Amino acid sequence: MKLKRGIGKWDLVLLMVNSTIGAGIFGLPSKIFGLSGIYSIPAFFLCGLIVFILVLNFAEVSSRFKKTGGPYLYTLTAFGRFPAFLMGWLILITRLATYAALVNLFVTYTGYFHPILQESFAKTILIIGITVFFTIINYIGIRNTVVVSNILAISKLVPLFIFVIVGMFFINPELINLKQELPDLPSFSKSIFLLVFAFTGFEAIVVNTGEMKNPRHNLPFALMLSIGFVAIFYSFIQFVSIGTLPGLAGSEKPLADAAIIFMGPVGGLLITAGAIVSISGTLNTVMLIGSRLPFALSEEKQFPKIFSYIHKTFKTPTRSLILFSLVSLFVSLSGSFIYAVTISVISKVLILLIVSLALIKLRRDKPEERDYFKIPFGYGFAITGVLLSIWLLSSSKPVEFRDVLLTMFAGAILYIIFKFKSLRKNLLKK
Numbered sequence: 001m002k003l004k005r006g007i008g009k010w011d012l013v014l015l016m017v018n019s020t021i022g023a024g025i026f027g028l029p030s031k032i033f034g035l036s037g038i039y040s041i042p043a044f045f046l047c048g049l050i051v052f053i054l055v056l057n058f059a060e061v062s063s064r065f066k067k068t069g070g071p072y073l074y075t076l077t078a079f080g081r082f083p084a085f086l087m088g089w090l091i092l093i094t095r096l097a098t099y100a101a102l103v104n105l106f107v108t109y110t111g112y113f114h115p116i117l118q119e120s121f122a123k124t125i126l127i128i129g130i131t132v133f134f135t136i137i138n139y140i141g142i143r144n145t146v147v148v149s150n151i152l153a154i155s156k157l158v159p160l161f162i163f164v165i166v167g168m169f170f171i172n173p174e175l176i177n178l179k180q181e182l183p184d185l186p187s188f189s190k191s192i193f194l195l196v197f198a199f200t201g202f203e204a205i206v207v208n209t210g211e212m213k214n215p216r217h218n219l220p221f222a223l224m225l226s227i228g229f230v231a232i233f234y235s236f237i238q239f240v241s242i243g244t245l246p247g248l249a250g251s252e253k254p255l256a257d258a259a260i261i262f263m264g265p266v267g268g269l270l271i272t273a274g275a276i277v278s279i280s281g282t283l284n285t286v287m288l289i290g291s292r293l294p295f296a297l298s299e300e301k302q303f304p305k306i307f308s309y310i311h312k313t314f315k316t317p318t319r320s321l322i323l324f325s326l327v328s329l330f331v332s333l334s335g336s337f338i339y340a341v342t343i344s345v346i347s348k349v350l351i352l353l354i355v356s357l358a359l360i361k362l363r364r365d366k367p368e369e370r371d372y373f374k375i376p377f378g379y380g381f382a383i384t385g386v387l388l389s390i391w392l393l394s395s396s397k398p399v400e401f402r403d404v405l406l407t408m409f410a411g412a413i414l415y416i417i418f419k420f421k422s423l424r425k426n427l428l429k430k
Contacts, residue, residue, distance in 0.1 A: 005213050006146060006211060007208065007213060008213050009213070009218040009222065011146045011149075011150060012218050012219070013222045013225055014150045015146070015149055015153070016226035017229065018149050018281045018282065019202060019285040020230050021156060021160075022278060022282035025198050025234060026255050028195065030241075030248050030252070032195060033238075033241070033249050033254075035187045035188070036183045038180045039182065039183055040191060041239055043188060044195060044231065044235045045231065046192060047198075048232075048234070050392075052224070053381060053385055054356065055202065057375075057378075057381055058355055059373055059375065060220070060359055060378060061074050063372040063373035064362060064369065066209060067296075068296050069088075069209065069210075069296035069299070070203070070206040070208070070209060071206070071207075071355055074354075075088075075354055076300060078357070078358040078362055078365070079358070082415060085411065085415045088302070090407065090411065091207070092293045095290035095324075096327060096328055098282075099331075100332040102279050102282055103130055103131065106280065107123050109272060109279065131328060131332070134325075137287075139318055139321060140314050140316075141315065142315070145288050148284055149281060149285060152284060153281055159277075160233070160237065160274060162270060163267075164240055166262060166263060167243070170243075170262035175242060176242060189395045192392065193345060196392060201282070202227065203352065207289045207292050208289060216371065219373075240258065244258045244261055287321075291320050291323075291324040291325070293324070294307040295307055295308055301422070307320045346396050346400050346403075349392045353385070353386060356381075356382045359378060359381075359385075
């Protein structure tokens, strides 16, 4: 039995936008401004350009595949089973951490409406309720998931568009300091590194290739269009934030604080509601993506066979979904998710690095293939992608690398255990 291909071209674009525009844009403008000042605007454009180059590599590699798995499957084909397992493990851990962090952030934002929602019991009920809701949505079919995702994607864009359009009429020229000195290179590099968090998310959507219509054509289109749109949109948001909010660098919720200045309490309510909708949209896509990873690993016999089960009616990997939901719920309620947030950007950059390397390997190993989206100067873009990824990684802290290595070491141990059990089972059969 196969998964249902229920994700169309524009569904895919909205999924990409939904996954990329998450909670990051509601908090990052102040942190980036603190590092680079007015030059945070070109930092957004430069990060968008860097990610676009990496997206081109993604577009070519992803167009070669029709099965569910994304970067896990690319790594499997290009570099073999052990590197592929580590890639799948890394993506899975990142998705779990992202879900746990965002569902807790969702609960934090709801406290704007009533203080009781910040109490421990209320938080627990909310986290369980949200997780059950998105589990049911993803359980009953890919079209239901996509419809909910589309609604949330459009809903999250509305308040942000209002923020930009209204805010443009309240720009204070005195806050736009064009004479500011250039920031030092480490600060500017750190700005780019942090912005990777706001610009990524698309790399996880390709995991669901097995449920996409005509992925070889639609994936490259959706990847390039969504990243181009996000880069321009983010730059406008940053410009309005700088031009309307004095003391931007010290704000914990810059968009809400800026909106209150030029729209009053209604503006704060609008942005808070927008943040909640935005986080909801991202939670839905994280659930969709994360629930397919155990399935993809199981399909390649690197995870227990039980998780490759597909529901006869809904055509969804329900056992894989339930596993991801239960673990996500446990991590979300335990509070142990915090450490993993620090490895999120490094994990994403590593994925982009491996995909750039996979482009080179696949072109060399499969020169006879023609039915895929082949980018011009592919080797040049791939090498540029590798160098950019290494540069981005150089802006991270050693402690963050330690967390990534620990995560991958845990994955390697699981791989050895599962491999040993598989060999033992085969020997017993003989």
